[in-house]
Amino acid sequence: MEEKKYMSPYVAGIGLGITLLLAFVFMGRGLGASGAMMRFEVWFLNLFASDHVASNPYFSKYANNPLNNWLVYEIIGVMIGGFISGALAGRLKFKIGKGPNISNKGRLILAFTGGTLMGFAARLSRGCTSGLALTGGATLALGGWVFMFSVFAGGYALAYFLRKQWI
Amino acid sequence: MAPFYKFGYFSEQTGFLIALILGIGFGFWLERAGFGNSRKLALQFYFKDITVLKVMFTAIVVAMLGLMYLSLFGWLDISKVYINPTYIGAQAVGGLLLGFGFIIGGYCPGTAVVGGVTGRIDGYIFILGALFGMFVFGEMFPAIEDLFLSGNMGDVRLMDYFNWSSGVTALVVVLLAIGMFIGGEWLERKYGGQEA
Structure with missing residues (x-):
């Protein structure tokens, strides 16, 4: 099947805005991703290092039944919804997203590196692009807006040095 | 009266089912917009594809106006809606680092999940990186707790901070969004034209 164009x-x-609004109306909260x-x-660390989780001041906040949580169900929905949309558009295909001037290996190393920074930063900020910038943006939370402009500033600041990966 | 869950209209278990349904909507719209594609996301930062900004600001404006009108009509109690707490130091620094992670890694957590389920290998690797980064954060937590707590201002909203009315604040956001849409379209015409 031929790939359809993006909407x-x-x-x-x-x-997306209506989905977010429905989350506020039904639940009194927005959407998220990094929390899940x-x-x-x-949950994974608890399987073989539960003592360590219990003694760590940050992990222990999440230690009590970590998967019994609203965001966990929501992110499972995200997987289903993304898959449905991709299937309907003929976009289900194993591939690596990158520009033409970087090797697959180089791209995957950068994906891991960027992911590491992102995971760290999302915990530091108490949210990511979904849970803080989008949700906090819509509720007009000051921190959400500061965070959003900070994200764009960070991206643009390093873009020049990473142009070989993307363009 | 909304938010329904906060007024006890349904149980936590029903809330989980609603989470699943809302998540399906969330993932669907992200994929529709092209957010499963890391290169398309990253081209935002080269002024070649301003989709991220357009989707984000459209969604913010729709949800913000919806919240505002529903509470004006008295159908929604905004005081029962979760407002992200502001820790301005942590969020300014965290936002910069997250922006670095975005341009290096090509995804954010939600879009990496959408990329992954549509077959993007870089999405899976990015998620592994994010899990590792969260592990590092937890292990380092005692050393960075001061930064994590810096700039605590509570559940402050833009109208409280600037001392504007809700209506004026919403108008400023709408005008900002329109300005970004016009600027974004102009930039795409100038620098774009490359297939993502």
């Missing part, structure tokens, strides 16, 4: 960003943005990852992580 207009304004239409997708309205869809944190819970999977603590």
Whole structure:
């Protein structure tokens, strides 16, 4: 099946905005992603290092039944929804996203490095692009807006040095 | 009266089912917009594809206006909606680091999940990196606790901080969004044209 074009960003943005609004209306909270990852992580660490989790002042906050959480169910939904949309558009394909001037190996090393920074930063900020910038942006939380502009500033500041990866 | 869960209209278990359904919507729209594709996300930072900014600001404006009108009509009690607490030092530094991670790694946590389920190998590797980064954060926590707690201002919103009315604040956000859409379209015409 031929890949369909991506939807207009304004239409997708309205869809996303309505989904976010429904989260506020039904639950009184927004959407998120990194919080669910944190819970999977603590669940995993608990399997073979539960003493360590219990004694760590940060991990222990999540130690009590980490998967029994709203965000965990939400992120499972994200997997299903992303898969459905990808399938409908003929976009399910194993590949590596990158520009033409970088090797697969180079790209994957950078993906891991960037992911590491992202995971660290999302915990430091108490949220990521979904849970803090998008959700906090819509509720007009000051921290959400400061964070959002900081993210864009950080991205633009390093973009020049990473141009070989993308363009 | 909304938020329904906070007024006890349904149980936590039902809330989990709603989480699953809302998550499906969230993942669906992210993928529709092209956010499973790391290169498309990254081209935002070269002014070649301003989709990230357009989707994000459209969604923020829609949800913000929805919240505002529902509470004006008296259908939603905004005081029962979770407002992200502001720790301005932690979030300014964290945002910069997260921006570095975005341009280096090409994803953010939610988009990496969408990339992964549509077959993107770099999405999976990015998620492994993010889990490792969270592990490092936890292990380092005692050393960075001061930064984590820096700039605590509580559940402060833009209108409290600037001492504006809700309506004026919303108008500023809408005008900012429109300005970014116009600027973004202009930048895409000037620098874009490359297939993501």
